[in-house]
Amino acid sequence: MGSFERKIAKFWxxxxxxxxxxxxxxxxxxxxYIAIVGLAIGIVIxxxxxxxxxxxxxxxxxxxxxxxxxxxxxxxxxxxxxxxxLVFYYVVFPLLGLNIPAVNxxxxxxxxxxxxxxxxxxRGGIMSVDSGQMEAARAVGxxxxxxxxxxxxxxxxxxxxxxLGNEFIALIKETSVVSFVGAADLYVAFNYIGTNxxxxxxxxLVMALIYIVLVAIIAFLVKIMERSLRKSDxxx
Amino acid sequence: xxxxxxxxxxxxxxxxxxxxxTTIHEGEKVAVIGPSGSGxxxxxxxxxxxxxxxxxxxxxxxxxxxxxxxxxNIHRRKMGMVFQQFNLFNNKTVIENIMMAPLYIKxxxxxxxxxxxxxxxxxxxxxxxxxNLYEIDKAKSQIVEEVRENALRLLKRIGxxxxxxxxxxxxxxxxxxxxxxxxALAMNPKVILFDEPTSALDPEMVxxxxxxxxxxxxxxxxxxxxxxxxxxAREVATRVIFMDEGxxxxxxxxxxxxxxxxxxxxxxxxxxxx
Numbered sequence: 001m002g003s004f005e006r007k008i009a010k011f012w013x014x015x016x017x018x019x020x021x022x023x024x025x026x027x028x029x030x031x032x033y034i035a036i037v038g039l040a041i042g043i044v045i046x047x048x049x050x051x052x053x054x055x056x057x058x059x060x061x062x063x064x065x066x067x068x069x070x071x072x073x074x075x076x077x078x079x080x081x082x083x084x085x086l087v088f089y090y091v092v093f094p095l096l097g098l099n100i101p102a103v104n105x106x107x108x109x110x111x112x113x114x115x116x117x118x119x120x121x122x123r124g125g126i127m128s129v130d131s132g133q134m135e136a137a138r139a140v141g142x143x144x145x146x147x148x149x150x151x152x153x154x155x156x157x158x159x160x161x162x163x164l165g166n167e168f169i170a171l172i173k174e175t176s177v178v179s180f181v182g183a184a185d186l187y188v189a190f191n192y193i194g195t196n197x198x199x200x201x202x203x204x205l206v207m208a209l210i211y212i213v214l215v216a217i218i219a220f221l222v223k224i225m226e227r228s229l230r231k232s233d234x235x236x
Numbered sequence: 237x238x239x240x241x242x243x244x245x246x247x248x249x250x251x252x253x254x255x256x257x258t259t260i261h262e263g264e265k266v267a268v269i270g271p272s273g274s275g276x277x278x279x280x281x282x283x284x285x286x287x288x289x290x291x292x293x294x295x296x297x298x299x300x301x302x303x304x305x306x307x308x309n310i311h312r313r314k315m316g317m318v319f320q321q322f323n324l325f326n327n328k329t330v331i332e333n334i335m336m337a338p339l340y341i342k343x344x345x346x347x348x349x350x351x352x353x354x355x356x357x358x359x360x361x362x363x364x365x366x367x368n369l370y371e372i373d374k375a376k377s378q379i380v381e382e383v384r385e386n387a388l389r390l391l392k393r394i395g396x397x398x399x400x401x402x403x404x405x406x407x408x409x410x411x412x413x414x415x416x417x418x419x420a421l422a423m424n425p426k427v428i429l430f431d432e433p434t435s436a437l438d439p440e441m442v443x444x445x446x447x448x449x450x451x452x453x454x455x456x457x458x459x460x461x462x463x464x465x466x467x468x469a470r471e472v473a474t475r476v477i478f479m480d481e482g483x484x485x486x487x488x489x490x491x492x493x494x495x496x497x498x499x500x501x502x503x504x505x506x507x508x509x510x
Contacts, residue, residue, distance in 0.1 A: 130321075130323075132319060132321050132323035133323060133325060133326065135286055135319065135323060136317075136319060136323035136324070136325065136416075137325070137337075138286065138309075138312065139284060139286060139312060139315075139316075139317035139319075140312070140313065140316075140317075140336075140337035140419070140420070140423060141309045141310065141311075141312040141313030141337060141341065141423065142309065142336075142337055142340065143309050146340065150336065150340070151325050151327065151328075154327045155326055155327045158327070
């Protein structure tokens with residue numbers, strides 16, 4: 001037991017005196033930044049893809065766009081996110097001659113990756129909205145796009161919010177691989193503490209706790225949001 | 237006002253409408269009756285192209301709206317529609333339901349005027365003969381206020397002004413349907429299409445909806461009603477269309493149809509439902 005106390009003392013020493021906490025805060029900030037902005041990008045692109053997929057395909061343009069979307073989804077669901085990170089950081093951006101900070105590459109990759117998943121979730125949400133809603137919106141003279149944005153998508157979002165919350169949680173957990181391209185996340189911070197104290201048990205334990213608490217908080221927030229969005233369902 | 241010329245609608249192999257030709261005149265109240273599966277709802281939904289006709293013309297105010305190239309949204313604004321399942325927007329409050337389409341359209345007009353003015357201003361910088369700007373007489377807030385007042389007036393008319401800010405899920409079927417009717421009215425339509433407006437209602441709520449439709453009829457609104465309420469059709473309609481198997485079998489005044497039907501199929505149907 002005495003050795004465990006020593007481990008904690010060592011961790012504490014690095015954490016406070018050698019500015020370990022600053023790195024942890026930066027890591028936490030990066031983790032949240034990548035997950036939040038990534039999900040935002042994912043929702044926007046995913047919604048666009050989902051709408052393209054449900055548009056009636058009488059004309060050529062929607063069919064072509066649909067093909068592109070299908071390809072996109074297959075591409076991003078068909079490979080691990082680590083591989084996508086590496087490819088974007090070491091292949092795509094160098095080829096384009098762009099020099100972008102690792103964190104921003106991560107945001108972009110996680111955004112594009114989650115778009116593929118969100119599009120499937122969103123498509124399910126859109127299809128779960130009663131078709132009468134679209135008919136009523138079209139019948140008062142609104143265009144397909146406006147009906148979609150003002151009537152269908154808000155209801156779809158409400159239906160899929162729990163699933164979207166899960167996607168966000170999954171995203172937060174997945175960000176633990178961003179150190180592959182040198183972005184400083186929680187893992188990098190605690191790894192630094194571990195390496196400097198020659199002691200990995202406590203740092204990784206704390207890291208695990210932070211992730212668990214983070215996810216619990218988000219699950220709680222999703223629940224609150226869900227409840228407020230459901231007010232249009234409740235009889236009162 | 238609406239000329240329907242040889243309207244056909246196929247769903248794959250199935251021919252729902254086999255060539256309908258009729259005219260709906262201004263101020264007419266047309267009741268469409270017939271057994272289920274006779275194509276009467278399909279006919280109604282073709283009138284505002286909610287179902288795209290397979291062939292044939294629908295000439296509304298001189299424009300063939302069955303034509304793919306016509307911007308159907310503009311013409312639909314002049315044709316209200318009321319559904320069997322009410323179809324109020326679940327994500328909007330009652331007053332937002334009524335305000336949404338008029339508000340959107342008026343804001344859209346304002347935006348396009350502003351955009352046009354912007355381009356005129358730019359071209360005016362480079363050209364000598366200056367073009368005049370379009371007049372914009374209303375600010376956005378005024379538009380919102382007007383549309384809101386109109387919506388409240390309509391709600392007051394049906395006695396539901398206290399429900400303005402609740403969501404549709406809290407209302408009874410009869411209330412929902414009356415709100416759906418004033419939602420259609422908010423667009424100042426020239427004609428309102430009713431697709432079995434009372435079929436999804438509890439019996440005790442049918443009366444309030446029919447009363448409202450009757451009021452509209454008395455005010456001279458043009459109505460096309462697909463209905464199973466024969467008594468109502470008889471009382472309100474100026475013309476009754478009997479449809480069977482995707483065709484108009486017989487059309488006449490309600491008196492003639494109900495007391496002296498000519499076609500054997502009309503007779504058979506009426507003997508069952510009356």
